[in-house]
Amino acid sequence: ADSQLKTLLVTIFVIVDALVLLILLWTIYAFCRRLKAKETGKENPPPPPTAVAVEIIEKGEGMRCDEEEDAVVQEPGKITFATDGGGFGIDELLKASAEGLGKGSFGSCYKAMLDGARMVVVKRLRGIGPVTKEEFLKQMRSLSAMEHPNLLPLLGYYYSSTEKLVISNYACHGNLFDRIHGGRRRADRTPFTWSSRLQVAQGVAQAMEFLHLNMRSSVPHGNLKATNVLLDENDKPLVCDHGLAPLIPASLAVHRMVCYKSPEYQLNRSMSRKTDVWSYGCLLLELITGRVAANSRPGGVRSVELCHWVNRAVREEWTGEVFDAEMLVQKRATSGMIMLLKLALWCCEQSPEKRPEMAEVARELERITAGEADAEDD
Numbered sequence: 018a019d020s021q022l023k024t025l026l027v028t029i030f031v032i033v034d035a036l037v038l039l040i041l042l043w044t045i046y047a048f049c050r051r052l053k054a055k056e057t058g059k060e061n062p063p064p065p066p067t068a069v070a071v072e073i074i075e076k077g078e079g080m081r082c083d084e085e086e087d088a089v090v091q092e093p094g095k096i097t098f099a100t101d102g103g104g105f106g107i108d109e110l111l112k113a114s115a116e117g118l119g120k121g122s123f124g125s126c127y128k129a130m131l132d133g134a135r136m137v138v139v140k141r142l143r144g145i146g147p148v149t150k151e152e153f154l155k156q157m158r159s160l161s162a163m164e165h166p167n168l169l170p171l172l173g174y175y176y177s178s179t180e181k182l183v184i185s186n187y188a189c190h191g192n193l194f195d196r197i198h199g200g201r202r203r204a205d206r207t208p209f210t211w212s213s214r215l216q217v218a219q220g221v222a223q224a225m226e227f228l229h230l231n232m233r234s235s236v237p238h239g240n241l242k243a244t245n246v247l248l249d250e251n252d253k254p255l256v257c258d259h260g261l262a263p264l265i266p267a268s269l270a271v272h273r274m275v276c277y278k279s280p281e282y283q284l285n286r287s288m289s290r291k292t293d294v295w296s297y298g299c300l301l302l303e304l305i306t307g308r309v310a311a312n313s314r315p316g317g318v319r320s321v322e323l324c325h326w327v328n329r330a331v332r333e334e335w336t337g338e339v340f341d342a343e344m345l346v347q348k349r350a351t352s353g354m355i356m357l358l359k360l361a362l363w364c365c366e367q368s369p370e371k372r373p374e375m376a377e378v379a380r381e382l383e384r385i386t387a388g389e390a391d392a393e394d395d
């Protein structure tokens with residue numbers, strides 16, 4: 018009986034030992050895996066892309082409520098395409114994997130991937146007050162007709178009682194705000210050179226001139242700012258979010274649109290085409306100085322009253338210091354930079370009457386660009 022007990026004890030001892038060893042080995046293995054995952058950033062993988070519909074439902078903003086579901090069911094596939102480049106229905110769009118790009122003043126933008134390849138951006142208009150179908154369609158039709166190489170083309174639109182969607186192609190190089198201010202301290206930032214900035218200034222001026230010639234509205238854009246200028250792979254600018262102002266009641270727009278922050282609106286509640294010119298001037302100052310303009314800054318970002326600051330620099334003769342150091346890396350401030358700065362200040366004149374027309378601005382940009390090209394040749 019003694020030897021049986023001994024054998025039993027030894028067996029139990031061996032089993033327990035083996036178990037402890039196994040647990041120890043498993044712990045070491047799990048620890049190593051976690052360490053490796055952490056190094057490769059896989060420990061917390063980004064959430065899988067969600068469908069536009071899922072996002073909408075998760076946010077509890079409708080789509081699931083009967084009325085909205087009805088609206089979608091009643092009008093399946095009724096996206097109206099501005100050009101021949103469409104070819105997908107609302108159901109396909111709602112099923113697409115999507116990623117939020119950001120929440121703007123009048124709704125949110127989603128990047129949706131169709132067929133696993135094509136990327137479109139859907140802007141869900143929210144908080145714009147009541148808009149009739151006729152008003153919405155009329156405005157979208159007039160936007161469809163606006164074709165310019167520096168305007169983001171409207172791809173399509175969708176209206177139901179509860180959803181107003183504006184669809185465009187995805188501009189894969191982000192917006193001008195991120196290009197100017199993003200990743201400043203990162204070693205892998207691609208410098209935003211003077212020639213690229215000048216190209217952006219010229220493209221935006223041409224788009225604005227086009228809008229001023231072709232849109233009847235008193236302030237043809239109304240919300241020109243760096244996040245509303247998108248960039249293609251060659252830093253070619255595409256102005257977007259134009260033509261939405263007529264859909265938005267002034268009582269709502271007043272808190273959100275850049276034009277309502279202009280000196281003339283603040284002073285005597287007036288606005289005109291020259292208000293857009295003022296916004297363009299502020300955009301130029303942001304482009305030249307690399308500082309965020311107070312009137313158009315996204316929430317939570319530190320900013321400067323750029324017109325005031327640059328005017329002071331010119332008056333006190335420290336103009337050279339306002340230029341963004343990034344574009345001065347290869348060369349000192351050129352005469353083109355000084356001319357662009359002067360143009361920006363002209364556009365930002367307090368009195369609208371003293372500001373140039375967008376057509377004059379575009380001509381001046383042509384002169385500056387030609388002058389810089391000549392200087393390069395010499």
Ligand SMILES: Nc1ncnc2c1ncn2[C@@H]1O[C@H](COP(=O)(O)OP(=O)(O)OP(=O)(O)O)[C@@H](O)[C@H]1O
Nearest residue numbers: 118119120121122123126138185186187188192244
């Ligand atoms: N077609 C597009 N391609 C790539 N990015 C886009 C496109 N349309 C919009 N965006 C980006 O999506 C984000 C959200 O845009 P949205 O227009 O909703 O807000 P915003 O431009 O910040 O402000 P606002 O509503 O006042 O114009 C912005 O960063 C904008 O640059």
